[in-house]
Amino acid sequence: DAGITQSPRHKVTETGTPVTLRCHQTENHRYMYWYRQDPGHGLRLIHYSYGVKDTDKGEVSDGYSVSRSKTEDFLLTLESATSSQTSVYFCATASSQGSTNEKLFFGSGTQLSVL
Amino acid sequence: TQLLEQSPQFLSIQEGENLTVYCNSSSVFSSLQWYRQEPGEGPVLLVTVVTGGEVKKLKRLTFQFGDARKDSSLHITAAQTGDTGLYLCAGDDTGTASKLTFGTGTRLQVTL
Numbered sequence: 261d262a263g264i265t266q267s268p269r270h271k272v273t274e275t276g277t278p279v280t281l282r283c284h285q286t287e288n289h290r291y292m293y294w295y296r297q298d299p300g301h302g303l304r305l306i307h308y309s310y311g312v313k314d315t316d317k318g319e320v321s322d323g324y325s326v327s328r329s330k331t332e333d334f335l336l337t338l339e340s341a342t343s344s345q346t347s348v349y350f351c352a353t354a355s356s357q358g359s360t361n362e363k364l365f366f367g368s369g370t371q372l373s374v375l
Numbered sequence: 376t377q378l379l380e381q382s383p384q385f386l387s388i389q390e391g392e393n394l395t396v397y398c399n400s401s402s403v404f405s406s407l408q409w410y411r412q413e414p415g416e417g418p419v420l421l422v423t424v425v426t427g428g429e430v431k432k433l434k435r436l437t438f439q440f441g442d443a444r445k446d447s448s449l450h451i452t453a454a455q456t457g458d459t460g461l462y463l464c465a466g467d468d469t470g471t472a473s474k475l476t477f478g479t480g481t482r483l484q485v486t487l
Contacts, residue, residue, distance in 0.1 A: 264417075302379075302463065302477040303418070350417050362408075362467075364475075366417025 263287060264367035266351050272373045279338040283351030292334040293364070294318075294326060296347040303350065309334055320341040331360050341374045348372070378402075379466055380479035387484045388454055396449045396481045398464035405468050407447045409438055412461040424427070454485045 263286035283292065294306040298354050303319030307326040315326050323345060325337045338345055351367040382397045398407070406425040410418035422431050424440035424447060431438045435458075437450040451458055464478040 286404075300479060302479045304477070305475070325466075352417070362423070363420050366419070368416050 264351060264353060264365055266349075266370050267369040268369045269368065272375065273341050274375055276340050279341050279372065279374075280350045281336045281349055281351075281372070283334045283336070283367060285332050285334075285351075285353045285365075287353060287355070287365070288331060289353035289355045289365070290331070291356075292328065293352040293354075294324075294334065295350045296320065297350060297369075298347050306336065306349075309312060319327060324367060338372075341372075343374050346372060346374045376476055377378060379464055379476055381462075381464060381478040381481050384479070385482050385484075387401055387486070390485055390487050391453055392485075394451050394454060396462055396483070397446065398442075398448070398466075398478050399446045400466060402466070402468065403443065403444050404466035405444070407440055407467070408465045409447070409449055410463040410465065412463060412480075413459075418461075423441075425475050442470070451483075454483075456485050456487060458481060 265284045266350050267282045291310055293308040295303045297303050297305055304320045306320055307315055308326050309315045311327040312328055312331055327335045349370045352364045354362055354364050380399045386394060388394055406423055408423045409421045409422055410461055412418040420435055422438045424438055427442045429440045431483045435452045439448050447464055462481045465475045467475050
């Protein structure tokens with residue numbers, strides 16, 4: 261399994277404060293993804309990266325930004341957290357992007373609560 | 376955005392029973408994946424099916440992709456407590472993981 265570490269694992273913050281979640285991988289995978297998981301919605305893609313400094317928006321990108329300055333790190337930033345961003349956030353990586361060969365490796369998640 | 380409906384949402388059974396979980400859509404997918412997620416962890420890929428009508432077996436788990444590639448099923452034979460978890464299907468219609476659509480999941484609890 262890919263070595264994917266998410267930090268922090270749990271965070272409680274207040275509305276309006278900036279929050280940064282970190283995803284670190286040791287597998288040298290090119291592709292990295294940020295998802296959020298909410299009851300009744302499954303996993304929804306926020307942003308993804310297809311290389312260093314190459315990122316693109318996903319399905320639910322409003323209110324989020326990302327950065328990838330190194331292959332191993334993918335940061336997700338909530339510029340001004342809102343209660344609707346309370347969720348469990350998962351980072352995932354993949355070595356390739358072809359669907360028949362694709363295998364997404366997920367981190368253990370970050371539980372974020374915005375009060 | 377394509378929708379993937381999973382049923383049932385919740386399933387509680389006793390060890391040794393058989394069960395089937397369904398994943399349905401009105402859209403056609405080029406491939407479909409099944410993941411299992413345990414509490415406090417991220418999803419783990421179980422299988423990928425790519426051909427209409429394809430059947431794949433993983434020990435006691437049998438996965439089938441519909442002939443029209445719009446639906447899939449997961450059948451577990453003689454369930455064990457270790458099968459407990461959230462089962463997610465994910466469909467892809469573009470050949471890229473960035474376009475994966477995840478279902479809402481089926482939460483399975485297997486008790487002794």
